[in-house]
Amino acid sequence: MTSFGRPLTRNEDPRLLRGEALFVDDVELPGLLHAAFLRSPHAHARLLAIDTAAARARPGVVAVVTAADLGEYWQPGPLLVPPPPVPGMEFHQRCQVPLVRDKARHVGEPVAMVLAESRYLAEDAVADILVDWESLPAVGDLEAALAADAPLVHDDLTSNVAARVHQARGDYAAAARAAHLVLKRRFTYDRGASIPMETRGIVADWDRRADRLTVWDTTQAPVVIRNGLAAMLGLSERQVRVVAPNIGGGFGPKMMMFYPEEVLVPWAALRLGRPVKWIEDRLEHFFATTHERSQIHDAEIALDAQGKILGVRDVFLHDTGAYDPYGLTVPLNSQCTLLGCYVVPAYDSAFTAVFTNRTLVTPYRGAGRQHGVFVMERLLDLAARALGIDRAEIRRRNFIPADAFPFDQGVIYQDFSRLSYDSGDYEPILDKALAAIGYDDFLARVQPTARAEGRALGIGLVCYVEGTGIGPYEGARVQVQGSGKVSLATGIGSQGQGHATAFAQVVAEQIGVDIRDVEVVTGDTDQFQWGVGTFASRGAVVAGSAAHEAAKVVRAKILRTAAAHFECAEADLVLADGAVTVAGTDRRIALGALAGLANPMRGAVTPGTEPGLEATRYFGPASGATASGVHAMILEIDRATLRPTILDYVVVHDCGTVINPLILAGQIHGGVAQGIGNAFFEKLAWDSEGQLLNASLADYLIPTALDVPRMRLEHTVTPSPLNPLGVKGAGEAGAIPVGALFAQAIEDALGLPARDIEIREMPLSPSRLWEITEGG
CATH class of the missing domain: 3.30.365.10 (Aldehyde oxidase/xanthine dehydrogenase, molybdopterin binding domain)
Structure with missing residues (x-):
């Protein structure tokens, strides 16, 4: 029976809930050094001189690194995503350097790195460094x-x-x-x-005997980081292993960034021959991420x-x-x-x-x-x-209209191709959302009654599309083990998306095993050597399709090997429950035993035979798949404080084939929570000198469980023709339309026929709402 569309619980959760999962800060190695960074206190300033003598002399400090110490390693980072060839485009590439050498261009830009026996000593030594700055406007x-x-x-x-x-x-x-x-x-x-729960972090260890660098990194693109580090450090890609273990939230800023810290920590480990760790603190996160x-x-x-x-x-x-x-x-x-x-x-x-x-x-x-x-x-x-x-x-x-797809929008998208919507049907989504939120009844009965009682209730309804599943490619390797378990390895990283479950479902669908018997490895360049990364709502579309294609090949090998074993036609075989059975008989062989037959230790094999029940395949879509949806919301504004309370929230979404509705719901819930944050809470405040004024969770507001409502989710399905699963992405769908939704609902709640207000900005706050309603 298919597992698609069933709300199966996540394979990865038991280890996470037991506290057994590895995060970067859990990596402890003998002789570990800790890094801390001196950062520019100025938004714009020329570096005239730097004196590190006192820091170097502090007991427990092993090294202090400035731009001058980096030699040829000091160079701007790579252009990670070149812009597409839009005719007439003007583009000036300026990429960040590891450490400030001449001029700081934002508060928090790193100026020096201290390496010490503990983070406490490293931080103390940072305070010993003297810098002569010329402040600039x-x-x-x-x-x-x-x-x-x-x-x-x-x-x-x-x-x-x-x-x-x-x-x-x-x-x-x-x-x-x-x-x-x-x-x-x-x-x-x-x-x-x-504001992820886990800030950025990196641990690097150079093994002299193996001539090999291992890096644990909070990255969404481990293969890209491996390739880049190898090139910068003069190593072969086989000499560098990058592991992205469990990541406590990525959301984009942990992509293939080559942050200065990601460049400097491995360099220091290589030069000093000792492992080095750096974990970003929350204050650094506001300035450096x-x-x-x-x-x-x-x-x-x-x-x-x-x-x-x-x-x-x-x-x-x-x-x-x-x-x-x-x-x-x-x-x-x-x-x-x-x-x-x-x-x-x-x-x-x-x-x-x-x-x-x-x-x-x-x-x-x-x-x-x-x-x-x-x-x-x-x-x-x-x-x-x-x-x-x-x-x-x-x-x-x-x-x-539904019969107009694929629909060419006639502009160039960020994936270098013309923006074309592969599929969609928007009216059923709108109709479902209207019915679920009770749109007609709200306007005809609920809102007039509330207004008569002096309450400010408003409704919002917005539509959106989400470009998802862009290339260039991802790959996957599927293998049946001698134990009968199945392993899947792919090059993308995971930051909580449920890959270990959704990808297991994709593989189990083809190979006929329970999803609990599929071991999924992501984010380890030793396990899978090629890939791009987890971003742009592309995991299920691109890596999932690669896993599907690899599993199809393994399924064919299973049936071919079993047919030879039973001396029957492949059409007579049934693959299910971790075994192959000859239909209508009790003749049965477990997948583990069949894997042994596919990898004989003695005797001759047919020329050209591939050993094992294993396959590696890659998938690259021609263009991205277009998801779509409607969000609807009813909120109430406290007329005295102008604080909104969400009373009802509905999401109707079309992401093509739904692999696991439980995981999909989690993605939508998390996205809506972040959308609420950037609609009504999260706004960075700066002064005229470029100083960030609210760089702490005491001052930078994020929504809490009291602000995020229970949501009601429904789906429509228009499968994408661009991939074999028919899936579209959903990772960003929850966050995309919320600002527009808030604006519309607030206008509806506060607007009166005699004086309509207009919300033309995000994020909002009660104080800003007061200014708007007072004509500010």
């Missing part, structure tokens, strides 16, 4: 950074422009001239941090009198921070995802990525998609209000 405001007289983040450039990209199709100017209504608004989406979200959009929409979209124009600024190693992934996602579920005949979008004296910006759950969704959904809300059309109806009128 800092730029943080996006528009100010583009002024002609703005201080330059990078002195070799003539401006703070990191990139310019313009994509267009159709004739927006003509659409605007023909329109019944043209709406123009400015939207802002400010900065936030990822990448951020996301800051954009300013000037957008407009042109519609006819019936609310049909004729065209959209969007010009926006994107804060890339001090460096841009991740290319243009985030703003391209914003640019492309803005188109949403809708037919947009004319689209004109241009963005400018801007260097600022702030921490780097790279993908964080949603990765720019929430910005695009926020702009489009807000424009539709405002248009519906202006035209007197129901919010749900204006969306329905503009949906891409």
